Amino acid sequence: MVDESLLMIGTISPFLPGTQIQFAWDSTSIGYLKTCPRLYQYTMLEGWSPKSESIHLAFGTAYHSALESYARSRANGVSHEDSIHDVIAEILRTTADWVMDLSTKAGKYKNRATLISLVLDYLDYFVDDPTETYIMSDGRPAVELSFRFELDWGPEGYQVIEPYGMGQPYILCGHLDRVVTFNDQLFVMDHKTTTSAPGDYYFNQYEPNNQMTLYTLAGQVVLNAPIRGVIISAAQILLEKEHRFVRGFTYRTQDQLDEWLLDLHLHLNSAEAFAEAGYWPMNDTACDKFGGCKFRGVCSKSPEVREMFLKADFVKLELDQRWNPLASR
């Protein structure tokens, strides 16, 4: 078994020692694998990251952090106005070193000023939020809830791994933004920011959806409670008009959760086979999805020159900077 004390400080590798076999998975890494094993290889195994990606990650992280702080503050009895004051002060402190290129689309939509206005508008819009933060049995609000739980199977042929001992199982992990009650039912709430209109077309992407199914499952396991599904709280960033906030519901039945786990078993078996072969095949039917894969310009080149194109357009992150499902927040 994994030493829990190592898990909590977030320094452990999600891979079995000396292998490319990942035993700790979150929705992001599962999503890479399902979308395209080559995407998974470039991102998770080799740590390639687009030079322009950090702005989206930084904005999303700061947005989530602000809403988390507000929810904790309100759960502790602090007033709306005082909570907002503290949250905006926190944003100003944590984003002080942001340097945004306002001539780019990303910079125009995602900068300190739009972050402050988006958070402020969201919190004012939902000042009388019809959803309520779930209070766990220990009295803590279920906000930014990290989860890690073991599956009842592990990598085949790697059942004795030192120093972990016998039978390392697969672990599912991640972070739930918030668990809420709405109309006497429990839901995970997940915050999203978008520059596109959050209508039917937007919400349809979450049904079916790897992340939302995992979050429903995780909510049930961690809270031992009947989570019905996920409320997607979408915030559309607008420059000329008021920001727009829309929430959509996506439900999961127990049979859907069981099916997702069965499929995951087969996907992870495939990942193990790819790792043992040292080859991660390209899924060339996924290259044009979601506006085009970030590695499309690389994969479209002949194999012998791909490394050159990777180095030109991407940075190879150090091991401790790469996406790690076990990293603590």
Next chain:
Amino acid sequence: MANDLDELMSRDPMSLSAQDIDAIIAYHRNQRARKASGEKPVRTSSANVDISAITKKIVKESKPAVVCDRRG
């Protein structure tokens, strides 16, 4: 108190007073109200903003709502 949002935003955040934070909040609420009324928003990167004037204006309140897409 400074009367320019850009200047406030560019300051060391640890040096901002509670009044400075309130002024920034008031500015953004005012911007929201102006957008709601159809006015073009002020671009802080290219124009100076008189914070003290803004804080005196009444900010329109938003009403909370949930749009429920029944699925599944």
